[in-house]
Amino acid sequence: MLETLKKEVLAANLKLQEHQLVTFTWGNVSGIDREKERIVIKPSGVEYSDLTADDLVVLNLEGEVVEGSLKPSSDTPTHVYLYKAFPNIGGIVHTHSQWATSWAQSGRDIPPLGTTHADYFDSAIPCTREMYDEEIIHDYELNTGKVIAETFQQHNYEQVPGVLVNNHGPFCWGTDALNAIHNAVVLETVAEMAYHSIMLNKDVNPINTVLHEKHFYRKHGANAYYGQS
Numbered sequence: 312m313l314e315t316l317k318k319e320v321l322a323a324n325l326k327l328q329e330h331q332l333v334t335f336t337w338g339n340v341s342g343i344d345r346e347k348e349r350i351v352i353k354p355s356g357v358e359y360s361d362l363t364a365d366d367l368v369v370l371n372l373e374g375e376v377v378e379g380s381l382k383p384s385s386d387t388p389t390h391v392y393l394y395k396a397f398p399n400i401g402g403i404v405h406t407h408s409q410w411a412t413s414w415a416q417s418g419r420d421i422p423p424l425g426t427t428h429a430d431y432f433d434s435a436i437p438c439t440r441e442m443y444d445e446e447i448i449h450d451y452e453l454n455t456g457k458v459i460a461e462t463f464q465q466h467n468y469e470q471v472p473g474v475l476v477n478n479h480g481p482f483c484w485g486t487d488a489l490n491a492i493h494n495a496v497v498l499e500t501v502a503e504m505a506y507h508s509i510m511l512n513k514d515v516n517p518i519n520t521v522l523h524e525k526h527f528y529r530k531h532g533a534n535a536y537y538g539q540s
């Protein structure tokens with residue numbers, strides 16, 4: 312079932328290591344087939360070097376396993392919740408990549424300081440609020456999805472394809488699993504550059520709004536003109 316989607320999700324999971332976004336088995340990627348209403352996700356705790364397409368777990372939109380013999384990623388309820396909350400996304404990546412996680416642990420949004428950020432994110436990259444004890448004790452992973460969706464009441468998920476979960480790490484998404492990986496690599500790069508910029512000049516200002524919009528909209532939306540047509 313879903314051989315093409317499995318291949319893509321496997322390739323995306325292997326790219327986590329290639330781009331040095333993960334340590335050990337931390338991190339996970341999923342993809343969704345919206346028509347068939349099936350999600351393919353990495354199994355929990357399996358080494359990337361051992362991972363095959365057959366190890367991937369197929370779920371329905373309730374998060375129930377419909378194919379696969381391994382347990383799905385422990386973050387599965389977060390992925391499932393986000394697919395429902397953000398109807399136009401096709402893939403999700405979660406990592407504890409070091410620069411993005413440093414921002415998440417500091418509880419700070421990543422401010423837009425330059426055009427690299429502006430090319431992909433039309434605002435600051437938000438950090439969620441801290442979770443309440445009750446949200447942590449019961450249905451923690453589901454509540455992580457809810458707190459992300461709550462944060463995006465103030466943002467457009469299609470124009471800000473990633474978030475920092477407070478005290479935890481980044482979740483990124485995209486049109487498919489590989490696009491979500493691309494956004495995760497960009498987020499990590501932007502997080503590192505923002506850190507260095509603030510170290511070099513603690514009074515640094517966010518990018519001028521006109522320049523920010525110029526860069527974002529030349530790559531996104533109806534009037535985009537970046538790249539080959």
Ligand SMILES: [Zn+2]
Nearest residue numbers: 406407479480
């Ligand atoms: Zn995590």
